[in-house]
Amino acid sequence: MTEPVCGACKSYIDVRLRDAEKRVAAEFAATRVAIDKAEAALGLRLEAMNEFRAQINAERSRYVTRDAMQAHIRVYTAVIMAVMSVVALVFKVAG
Numbered sequence: 001m002t003e004p005v006c007g008a009c010k011s012y013i014d015v016r017l018r019d020a021e022k023r024v025a026a027e028f029a030a031t032r033v034a035i036d037k038a039e040a041a042l043g044l045r046l047e048a049m050n051e052f053r054a055q056i057n058a059e060r061s062r063y064v065t066r067d068a069m070q071a072h073i074r075v076y077t078a079v080i081m082a083v084m085s086v087v088a089l090v091f092k093v094a095g
Helices: 007-060 066-094
Strands: none
């Protein structure tokens, strides 16, 4: 059997329980605030990352492809070879 709790003891226990409930409620509220702040910070971070990713993709669209660069090199090499041939002929005739 349980012994009956005296009035003073019951009052003390009730006060302690209310205090504990208040502390738990305050800690829960503080935790909620911290979670809200963390979610907001994460949202800003993800937004910045998405903007950065979009910027990189925009820059990549302006990159020259390997095939295009090789085609330009072939054309310029042919032009340089032709100029070198003309210069060689000019110096042979003049020399």
